[in-house]
Amino acid sequence: MAWIKRTAVGLVVAALLAGTAAAVYVQRSFAVVDGKLQVAGLQAPVTVQRDASDVTHISAQSPQDVWFAMGYVHAQERTWQLEFNRRVMHGQLSEVFGAATLETDKLMRALDIAGTARRQYEGLPAYAREALQAYSQGINAFHQDRPQALPPEFHILRVTPGGTSGKVWEPEDSVGWALMMALDLGGNWGNEFARLSVAGTLDTGRLWQLMPPYPGEAPVATADLATLYRELGVYRNAPAGTAKAAAVPQAPAAPRGQGPLSAQVSAGMLAWADDITRNAGTNEGKGSNNWVLAGTRTVSGKPLLANDPHLGLSAPAIWYFAGLKAPAGKARDGTDVAAIDAVGATLPGLPFVVLGRTSRVAWGFTNTGPDVQDLYLEQINPANPAQYRTPDGWADFAVRNETIRVKGGADVQISLRSTRHGPVLSDAQKSHADVLDLGKYVLALRWTALDADNQTVLAGLQTNQATTVDELFQALSHYHSPMQSVVAADDQGTIRFKAMGRVPVRDAANDIRGAAPSPGWDARYDWKGWLPLAQTPQDDGAAKGWVATANQRITAPGYPHHITQDWTLPYRYDRIAQLIEATDKHDAASMQAIHRDITSPATRRLLPQLQQATSSHPLAAAAQAQLNGFDGVMDAAKPAPLVFAAWADELTRGLIVPRIGQARFTATYGKRDYRAALEGILERNDAWWCQPLTCAEQSGAALGRALDRLQAAYGADPAAWRWGAAHPALSAHRPFSNVAALARYFDVSVPSHGDSYTVNVGQYNAGEAKGPFVNRHAASLRAVYDLADLEQSGFIYQTGQSGLVFSPRYRDMADTWAQAGYRPLQRQPARWVHQLTLAPAAR
16 A cells, blocks of 8 residues: 555645646746846847836837837747747748648748848838847847746747747848738738639629629729620639529538647647638728817817727737837938837837827828739630730749748648739639639739838838827828828827828729739730829818728719729718717717727618518517617627627528529638628519528528527527627637637637627628637727827727736736726826836846
8 A cells, every 4th residue: 555655645746846837837937027137239228117007118228229129028928929920921830830721821922921021121221121120139139048938839839939940030020020911901802803703603793783882883893794704714614603502501610629739729720721811812891990080079179089990809919009218319321210209009020109109199090991902814825834925925924932841741842923913822822723724814913012112111110200290191101001091180289181002003994993803914904003192082170170981982072093992881980970970079088989889880771671570480589579679789798689690691691602602602701791782682672682582581581590590509598698698709819719728728708799880890700610700800909099188098909918828917908898998008107017127238
């Protein structure tokens, strides 16, 4: 028996030692936020203070040191985020995750994000390059003498910062990350490809019913797209005609993490990578809100400004709030560098405040969503497949060979082609082979953001030095991609809106105008220059005393230039305008109340169709009872929003799948907003789309299918169903969100209000097999700025400042964010919670 006792004691001791080691590791993984650290590379001491709102304030004696310290702090708090983001843009995910991420790596290599970033970096003025150098030096200085343990992602995945290259962050990587933001926000090539794909089944008239133009507008393309593509013979298989389907197939449930951890991570990354490659090039639904009020419309007599950019939710968040302060100085080449004094949202990867304020001016962005991406059908020479057709005859493809390292497998060698328009996406996107006859045609991309003169990073640096609206927009004159609708206000009372960024001019003879892929050998489809900045939409607010943008059409009737057709439906803008006009004089509290609004005008529009639906389902009467008194307020605590959302989803499937087929529907649903199509079908009572039933019968059948789903998921009592249970705001961690053993710790999830059309947005992707109503795209931050006293400004975002999962600061904003609360955003807070000095290391 003695050996049993010894074994037991040994196990207890081992457990205690393991627990102690774990506790020590957890403590050592926290960022150092107090005391003093010696850091090689600084010119003078830098103060890093954290206030009660957990905003990090960096005060330095030179611009170079403040940029350096921003890099160091980002590395402290967001080390894994920087590593993951660097691997995404370099196309190096497969080095860690194996073949699961190979398609994403191919796409990044095809776009040549890293190569483009190098070329754009070389074109920046010397002081901007110096800023990015200082920032990258700060990141690398953290890793040279790391004062804390690496976060668990590195240990679980057995990753070394910088990987086999050992390059943790280079100056060009900051330019690359700006390009990745442009990719996320500035694209419509996905819409173009969707129109090409669907035109293989529908005639052009039906195509425009399925993907209608902005309300009140005619289709921007006058060409008969379906006939054009059919006559060119672009499709892999000849169109089979209208698909017939008696039943509406449901998407299968995605597997949740089971099996070995490595397999779970790979499965999760495969799902994420598929989503990236499928969603790349679409800005559908990727929106934001901003509005600014002149002093004539405020209690104080000074402007008020609000902003809430809508982005994919992630843990850690995309933003990191910081204040940057440094006196004026000089760059190494003698260039004067103005004083920096800004506070707001920074992006890990960039050394400046992207959205926020200085001491005297505040600004906010929304996505304009211009058509700055055109796909071109490049015809392959049947006698020489190394050539493609141009207006001047056959030309050779430019070819670039790349090697992708794959964990657990052999290196993958790929040849990537490009044309006079840009990269050939068909070499990297599998979906093209499903649609096109790649022996005859490939698709190449023309995209503004890839141009060598893109100096968006320079604009970001200079905004942090602005003290007036005029100075802010002068800084933003360097802004290139993606075009943003900027509102700004200063403490002198000036307000302004202007769309900033590059938009191509298209030929008057161009009858496709970027709505769908164009013949690349026809010169009339080439871009003819750029819209002058003086002619982009703008408004000084004089007419109404306010300006708002919510991704709606921002051009006035009769505006002579084409910016896009793919504006977002105007529901959020109309609601913001209604709420602004409902109050004569606003204050910060009323601005915040607009942020909290969860009334969905889109739901109100279709609600009568649901309330009139009849179904023999045993729960139909109880479900309809929950709709009594429902007025489109998408409250997380109510069942009615869930009933509506499930019905709208089932009805969309029931009407569209039989017309275009399940494969095309699956490829587009959720990436394309079909709400406008659904509204049009029902309001026209369109027999063609509703066949073989009437539209009323389709509505009733959809209600029955929806109730089957909801009963299976939430039980047989509709009164107990809750929108928030189906619609949590999910800030997903990469790569552990799909690993059951880890997701509960690394994800941040909280019940949320709203839908895709509420001011307090809660966008979901009903095409998701897992969690079709989960809120994955929402207000990535909210901010309200009071120009009467900018120290009374407020902000919030959905997770927390720390990207270190064990930190109490990893998710401490989530509940406040869900209820649209705020934290103070101040340059001079009343007290400091933490104070750290970064001192130059002895040389």
